[in-house]
Amino acid sequence: MYRLITLLFAGLLAGIMISCGGNGGNEEESDVIKIGHFASLQGDIATFGQQTDKGIKLAVEEINANGGVLGKQIQLITEDTRSTTQDAGLAAEKLISNDGVTVLLGEVASSLSLVAAPIAEREQVPMLTPSSTNPEVTVDKNGNVRKYVFRVCFIDPFQGKVMAKFAKENLSTQRIAILKDNANDYSVGLAKNFRETFEAMGGEILAEQAFEAKQVDFKSQLTDIRDMNPDAIYVPGYYTEVSLIAEQARDLGITVPLLGGDGWDSPELTKGKFKEALEGCYFSNHYSVEDTTAKVKAFTEKYDQSYGELPGAMSALGYDAMYIVADAITRAGSTDSEAVTKALSETKDFPGITGNITIDEQHNAEKSAVVLMIKEGKFTYFATMEP
Amino acid sequence: MSRKHRSYLYLLIGFAAIIGLSFPFEAGLNSYDMRIVINVGISMILAASLNLINGFTGQFSLGHAGFMAIGAYTASALTTMVFGTTEGTTQELLFLVVLIAGGVSAAIAGLLIGIPSLRLKGDYLAIVTLGFGEIIRVVLQNIEPLGGSLGISGIPRYTTFIWTFGILAVLIFVTENLMRSTYGRGFLATRDDEIAAESVGVNTTKYKVTAFVVGAFFAGIAGGLYGHYNSLIRPLDFGFLKSVEIVVMVILGGMGSTWGVLLAAALLTYLPEALREVELFGIKFRDFRMTIYALSLILLMIFRPQGLLGDFNAEEFIRKIRGKPKKPATTET
Known part of the structure; x- marks a missing residue:
């Protein structure tokens, strides 16, 4: 009996291994644009990773419902990093090598983005991080700007x-x-x-x-x-x-x-x-949920409808990141990585949920911050601070 | 040919095989598959080195990630702050130097922790080593020049297939030879019955410290390899969970079975990656791949408590296939 179960179990394992050997050769699917997101869906900062992913998913749904980008639908592939550097490297590398994504989105934690940044540089795939705030993510230790790495948030x-x-x-x-x-x-x-x-x-x-x-x-x-x-x-x-x-x-x-x-x-x-x-x-x-401008209101309502909760800053940044990518691909007119990278670096006054976003020479987003006050458990808008 | 000479021959064959394999691997695998292979190699080094301590000598250490951290930080700090990025032969030579420096500093740490704490046994030792691992992590976190909690970033990528598996081959060679020497007998005697061993004059403390030092040395080297592959190391990655991960590999593979432990290390590193893409009956495994990972551990422990290859003996297996009678174990030298 034990032997039988052991055999069955071994068979299952072997089956899993064989079944995953056969992927990777489908890079030339031209009817979709693949966007990869590597995020901490488990581990220490899972809440932030999941929030970001929800924001990105919402943006993808909207873009696809409106006819997609360059007439193609966007396919979002999310890979988990378990909040560890080892898996961040694996996830980023998989999205680039196996899935052949056009743009890599990700990571909330700066240390995990720092693992993926050299990979994006080596593979020459543009990477846009929604919420890594450490300056080193886009500008390396020697002061060189990483050509393919951008962010949509302000820095520490x-x-x-x-x-x-x-x-x-x-x-x-x-x-x-x-x-x-x-x-x-x-x-x-x-x-x-x-x-x-x-x-x-x-x-x-x-x-x-x-x-x-x-x-x-x-x-x-x-x-x-x-x-x-x-x-x-x-x-x-x-x-x-x-x-x-x-x-x-x-x-x-x-x-x-x-x-x-x-x-x-x-x-x-x-x-x-x-x-x-x-x-x-x-x-x-990065923004206030209470903002009454039509854009933010539409976003918070739609998010609430989809997920039954109010969006946090990470969701808003993920949502903005996805729209900036769509905007850059549209302006580039192709999914060629050089063209998209160039278009990303030329992003100017993009009207996002988290403010008007301009990518500066150091590939950081220039925008204002808001200060929120906590009143009766709610985060209420208090002041806007200019850079 | 004597046994000793034969083991050197095996090592040479191993090196040749690794160099031979590296060409099809570098050419045929994309960088994601290569990353899995290298991660598997590093896990194998970690698991096999812990096997010396936990498996052969029977000391329950929960601080292996601490040794790995020391090696990783020493090697990476040397590369990024002292030597800088180099190329060609100088790079290979300097890489060897920093790896050995990482291994030696980890070994010294192993010695320092070993001498006072190895008088403890079982659970008590586990707690001390666990504490040691955490101390290393917290200390690293508070050293500003080493990057604090962000860690060291921008480490050049030197680790290759040949480096990783070459070092693994050396580790297997050292382990196999060590186990056939007086030291190996001492390790096993310490594991099987410490009191009996002491009473016949075996210096168990000496063997325990030796096992710790050798195990820590290779864990340090594994750390160096990891840092020079991943481009960033941070204290958080060398926490308690990493130590447990390595212990699980050893237990799953079968305490004291080098090949079993290597197999388990490969499986446990590969499985979470393999599960990313699996789809059965329309259910994507991606979302609960860690659940499956945990489930397979539970099942394996229920049906094979001795580990994957816990009672497997390669020589006996070959002998069985050849149909030769079993040699009495005592004549083995």
């Missing part, structure tokens, strides 16, 4: 600066404490740029305390911060920890507002018991 230094400016000018704070996530390059980058700008503007950073992703108790850091009596606390982390930090800060009697970045943007942030704790806090973001 900008976001850090925006929040510092906002804290100093709009909130007129003078003394700020920073609480950053040391395990997260995004958080460290934001904290660094916030500090530099805030100090240059004459403000005072009282302390830079650190925690680690997945930590659940922040009382020792918060107690230290409380004793310094700051005007506000900058917490550039992901929403998972920020909710807990806010709750514990209020428990310790800290009443000053917390400030943050786009990592806060999730409906989970203010769910249930955390609603009270985050009241009156501010964070910088």
Whole structure:
């Protein structure tokens, strides 16, 4: 009996292996344009990866319903990276080599985009990242701009600066404490740029305390911060920890507002018991769900209809990225990678959900950021910060 | 020909086969397939090196990713910060140097952790090695010059098919020879009954430390290969989960069976990739490929608790095919 089951199981395995040997030879399908998306559908940052994928899917559906691009339908292929560098490399390489995609979209995490960027360069396939904010993704360490890599979001230094400016000018704070996530390059980058700008503007950073992703108790850091009596606390982390930090800060009697970045943007942030704790806090973001312009409204409604939830910033960026790709292919007039790359680099004043997007010389998107205030658990528009 | 000479011959044949295979592989596989092959090779080195510690010596180590991290960071930092990108023969030579440097630093770490902690046994050792792995990760995360949590990026791509499998061949050669020497007997004695071994004068601590040092050395080299293939390394990738992944390969392959462990490493690295494209009865496996991966582990452990090739002996198998009678095990030297 055992032997039989073992045999069956081995047979199944062998079947799987054989059945996947036979793909890869179908690159010359000219009736569709293939777009590849490599995303963290599982692992540490799965929420962001899934949100981005939903945004891109929505854009693809709309584009295809309107007749596609260059008269062809768009076929989206999404591959999972499990939030690891090993799988990011595999996913990007598969999309390029096996599927022969025209454009590679992806990754939220900058470290994972940094694995794919050299692959895109080597294979000469344009890559557009919706939300990797580390400057190194498009400009390598030696200061050379990567020819094939672009992004549609602003970069870490900008976001850090925006929040510092906002804290100093709009909130007129003078003394700020920073609480950053040391395990997260995004958080460290934001904290660094916030500090530099805030100090240059004459403000005072009282302390830079650190925690680690997945930590659940922040009382020792918060107690230290409380004793310094700051005007506000900058917490550039992901929403998972920020909710807990806010709750514990209020428990310790800290009443000053917390400030943050786009990592806060999730409906989970203010769910249930955390609603009270985050009241009156501010964070910088790519767009506001409350924006009443027709374009944004149509997007949020359609997204709500399709998925039954409000779109986060990642969804909006994914949606914009897909439309920019479609726009570039249309302007290029072909799916030739050189032509598409050139068209992408010439993107100018593209009216996206997250603002008017212009790709600059360093392949970054020039656009404004918004600051949102949390009011009764909702993210309400507070100010627009120009670059 | 004596056994010793024959093993050198095998190594040479192995090298020749790898160089011979590299041509059709480089020409016939696209870069995605090649990436899978290289990842399989690196997993094999990691699993086979952990097999020395967990399989042959019976020490439950959960910190193998830590050794890999040390090797990866040493090698990558040397390349990116000291030597810079080079080409041709200098590149190959420098690559060898940085790989060995990575291996040596990992081996030193293995020695440092080995001496105090190998007095512990079983679960206690597992906890200490687990702690060690995490310490490495957290320390790397906090060293600014090494890139902090973003890690080292822009590492040139030096790792090739020949490098990966050449090193694997050396590892197999070292393991096979080690296991036939006094050391190998010491490893097995330590694993099978530590108290009995001690009582007949076997210095078990020495064998345990040796196993740790050799295992760590090759894990460090595997880390160097990984860094120079993936172009970016970050502390997060050398966490607890990576260690567990390697332990699973060893257990699945059969503790102490080099070939079984290699087979399991190949399977477990290839399976998640293979499942990306599979479609059965109209259901795409892509969305729950990790579930299938986990399910196959559970099934294998239920039906083959000794591992894939846990009780498989290559020499006996060949002898059986040839129809020769079994030699008594004690005459083997």
